[in-house]
Amino acid sequence: MITSKKIVLIGHFGVGKTSLIRRFVENTFSEDYKVTIGVHISKKTIEISDNKTSVSLVIWDLEGQDDIKKTRTSYLLGTHGFIYVFDLSRPETFKNLKSELSFLSENYKNIPVKVVGNKVDLVNKAYLTQHTGTFKPLVEFFVSAKTGSRVESLFSKLARELF
Amino acid sequence: MNQDEKLSIIKDILLTDEREFASSIEKKIKILESTVNERKNLSTKVDPIINKKLQQFIKEIPDTLGPSITEALKEEIKHSKDSVVEALFPILGQMVKRYVQHEMKLLSENINNQINKTFSFKRLFRKAKSRASGIEESDLIIQDQTNAKIEQVIIIEKGSGIVLAKYSKTKMADEDMVAGMLTAIKSFVEDAFKKEEQDLQYIEYDLYHIHLQNFSSFYIAVVVSGVYNIIYKDKLEDQILKFVNEKSVIKNLNNKTKLTTKLEAFFKNDNI
Ligand SMILES: Nc1nc2c(ncn2[C@@H]2O[C@H](COP(=O)(O)OP(=O)(O)O)[C@@H](O)[C@H]2O)c(=O)[nH]1
Ligand SMILES: [Mg+2]
Numbered sequence: 001m002i003t004s005k006k007i008v009l010i011g012h013f014g015v016g017k018t019s020l021i022r023r024f025v026e027n028t029f030s031e032d033y034k035v036t037i038g039v040h041i042s043k044k045t046i047e048i049s050d051n052k053t054s055v056s057l058v059i060w061d062l063e064g065q066d067d068i069k070k071t072r073t074s075y076l077l078g079t080h081g082f083i084y085v086f087d088l089s090r091p092e093t094f095k096n097l098k099s100e101l102s103f104l105s106e107n108y109k110n111i112p113v114k115v116v117g118n119k120v121d122l123v124n125k126a127y128l129t130q131h132t133g134t135f136k137p138l139v140e141f142f143v144s145a146k147t148g149s150r151v152e153s154l155f156s157k158l159a160r161e162l163f
Numbered sequence: 164m165n166q167d168e169k170l171s172i173i174k175d176i177l178l179t180d181e182r183e184f185a186s187s188i189e190k191k192i193k194i195l196e197s198t199v200n201e202r203k204n205l206s207t208k209v210d211p212i213i214n215k216k217l218q219q220f221i222k223e224i225p226d227t228l229g230p231s232i233t234e235a236l237k238e239e240i241k242h243s244k245d246s247v248v249e250a251l252f253p254i255l256g257q258m259v260k261r262y263v264q265h266e267m268k269l270l271s272e273n274i275n276n277q278i279n280k281t282f283s284f285k286r287l288f289r290k291a292k293s294r295a296s297g298i299e300e301s302d303l304i305i306q307d308q309t310n311a312k313i314e315q316v317i318i319i320e321k322g323s324g325i326v327l328a329k330y331s332k333t334k335m336a337d338e339d340m341v342a343g344m345l346t347a348i349k350s351f352v353e354d355a356f357k358k359e360e361q362d363l364q365y366i367e368y369d370l371y372h373i374h375l376q377n378f379s380s381f382y383i384a385v386v387v388s389g390v391y392n393i394i395y396k397d398k399l400e401d402q403i404l405k406f407v408n409e410k411s412v413i414k415n416l417n418n419k420t421k422l423t424t425k426l427e428a429f430f431k432n433d434n435i
Contacts, residue, residue: 001419004339006323037351041343058325058339060347074350078323 002045004056005162006078007155010104011085012066012093016118019145020085021061024155038063039075048160055159068100081158082113088142089122091131097138114158116141120149310389314371316430317342317384318412318422327381328422330430335386345373345384376403381416383407398435406430 009017018040025042040061047054062075082104086094104113117135120142128142143150198204293299315331317338324346329338349363366373372391376383383403406412410425
């Protein structure tokens with residue numbers, strides 16, 4: 001029987017959370033209710049090649065909160081893994097990276113967090129090097145929902161860690 | 164016949180009557196005696212009279228005592244509206260519930276009468292089913308009419324919305340996403356009407372009724388098609404409680420395979 005894990009994407013408005021999920025999952029759920037309750041749920045089952053087993057990722061996309069502390073906490077209950085997304089092209093979305101991440105690690109101890117810079121297609125190598133001080137220990141992936149670069153590896157790495 | 168003979172005959176006639184009269188009087192006295200002496204016998208005679216008086220008294224109350232009682236109540240309500248409402252609220256709730264139950268019972272009785280007038284194979288089948296399941300035939304008919312049917316049962320972890328086990332009769336939407344959606348809606352609504360221990364218990368979705376029954380670390384969602392009414396809800400609640408208690412659900416929350424088997428075995432017959 002396939003195990004399911006709850007993944008929650010968080011990050012500022014417009015950083016590309018929804019786009020990342022769309023890129024990863026084709027199988028999106030009806031959008032009817034999302035407007036009213038601010039959550040969008042998708043699912044994708046992936047194989048973890050090493051042990052020939054599958055994991056279903058049930059992915060929660062939370063709508064438009066710029067302040068992570070204002071997120072409806074009941075939506076975060078029971079999360080198995082977080083993906084924290086920021087927009088590489090907009091420094092205001094990663095300037096408070098440390099404090100926003102510490103909020104997660106304090107309130108959701110022992111739950112893995114993948115920190116992801118999205119829209120890598122919009123920036124060049126020099127730019128990344130320039131901000132490397134901010135990114136260095138925390139950020140694990142530079143991805144692009146637009147080109148699809150490293151999106152798959154992000155989710156499958158998280159899935160493997162959760163299993 | 165001489166004079167003497169005539170006299171003797173007359174005497175005979177008169178005396179016989181007298182004797183019979185005396186003995187009949189004696190009988191009546193005996194009955195009266197027993198009636199008065201034996202309480203039970205007396206009460207059958209007297210009670211109707213008392214009852215009649217009482218009925219009359221009750222009939223007259225509104226005219227005699229009524230106005231003063233009403234006046235007192237009016238005064239009392241005017242001064243303490245809140246406490247009156249508070250006092251009446253549960254009673255009214257009960258009354259409404261009882262009224263609905265009463266109406267349903269009447270309906271079911273009507274149906275029972277109907278059954279006895281008609282014959283069909285369907286009825287034969289239902290009778291057998293009623294006997295086998297121990298469910299009143301009239302309830303089965305209500306079921307036939309309203310056609311409430313369990314489509315899907317999902318045991319869902321609270322908070323995460325992760326599916327612990329599921330059983331679906333018909334191919335429905337993906338249970339993981341349904342469970343996630345239900346959990347999100349549940350959280351949203353419960354947050355929005357934040358009152359202690361207020362659990363969302365019911366969602367209508369499309370043509371389906373989603374019955375939610377809460378336990379400590381999980382909840383059970385039952386997707387029902389057809390008419391979901393108070394009788395059905397009551398029975399469903401009982402069945403779910405029975406399932407959780409008798410099938411040691413809590414002990415098996417982490418065993419998806421075992422829980423799924425139990426769930427299917429319990430709900431596949433739809434004997435609600
Ligand atoms: N160039 C580029 N644009 C992106 C990328 N990901 C998202 N966007 C755009 O960014 C905007 C916000 O994306 P959205 O997914 O709605 O962000 P969300 O608010 O975090 O869900 C949209 O106009 C997307 O087309 C990306 O990788 N590259
Ligand atoms: Mg979005």
